[in-house]
Amino acid sequence: MGGSADLDELLHELRHRGARVTTARRVVLAELAASSDQHPTADQLAARIQRAHPDVHLSTVYRTLEFLEGSGLVFRAGFGDGATTYHLSSDRHHHAVCDQCGAVIVLPDRAFDAVTNRLRRDHGFEAAPRHLTITGRCARCAAT
Amino acid sequence: MGGSADLDELLHELRHRGARVTTARRVVLAELAASSDQHPTADQLAARIQRAHPDVHLSTVYRTLEFLEGSGLVFRAGFGDGATTYHLSSDRHHHAVCDQCGAVIVLPDRAFDAVTNRLRRDHGFEAAPRHLTITGRCARCAAT
DNA sequence: CTTGATGCAAATGGTTTGCATGTTT
DNA sequence: AAACATGCAAACCATTTGCATCAAG
Secondary structure, eight states: OOHHHHHHHHHHHHHHTTOOOOHHHHHHHHHHHHTGGGOOBHHHHHHHHHHHOTTOOHHHHHHHHHHHHHTTSEEEEEOTTSOEEEEETTOOOEEEEETTTOOEEEEOGGGGHHHHHHHHHHHOOEEOOOOOEEEEEOHHHHTO | OOHHHHHHHHHHHHHHTTOOOOHHHHHHHHHHHHTGGGOOBHHHHHHHHHHHOTTOOHHHHHHHHHHHHHTTSEEEEEOTTSOEEEEETTOOOEEEEETTTOOEEEEOGGGGHHHHHHHHHHHOOEEOOOOOEEEEEOHHHHHO
16 A cells, blocks of 8 residues: 555655654654544644654654644644644545534535635635534434 | 624523523623624633723633533634634634735635535535634735 | 754643632522 | 622643753764
């Protein structure tokens, strides 16, 4: 599979820009790639990483995420009021979340094409939505 | 204007449900109505409120907002990483924000009709989006 | 060797909570 | 009077920061 190949690409890109490739950066990127569909928070990442690298401190994870965000490789998504979650920039998706039971539906990026087209047409705005969360009632709860 | 009339309605509704109508609740709702287009945070609300009611404590503002949220009159919107902002539920709107210059375009609720219709059709999900923020580049910055 | 990243511990800042008191109904 | 909301101060928790040390180029 392409998993680790993609990762190497990212690391290469960093090195190319003159940034240092450290254990922490390697490991954080790897963990993000591995748990992309789990909306990991900073501690969750740290906890998982520490199973193999007990010396990687939580504060380092924060600093690394901040760095990667600045480099455009990672973005944050605040989940309503839950904690902040982190994702690889390549991992674009959106959510519909049920207010009542919390059920989550994952939406493809193109679900918002109508909105983005309209923004471009009416305002010249080039939308690049990364992580939107639409609230509402899922089928089951709406039936109540 | 209808401003205070709407407010009275909300207060009535609360009373009707058996909830108490206190100074704090009155004042918080009033301030939310007054500053609806400014995305106020909890302290900002507290600060403004305290100009006229110095005895309304910040923690009370938090508790009141929590209560109002539970009552469905208010919702929270996390702004990327900025602070949490609070809005009257009646005040539905969405944003397109420029990543580069921060310019904000306000979008009407119906801008998302295509998505909400699709969610209903494909998943039976009744979307009630309240405050979405689409990131991207505004016309000026995209031209760069 | 030089620059920049890390570990650790301590500080920060927004939000929550326990408890005695005041207010609404 | 009974139930509940409030003020206040202290607790909390996620995130940030200062500084001495360590690793990458």
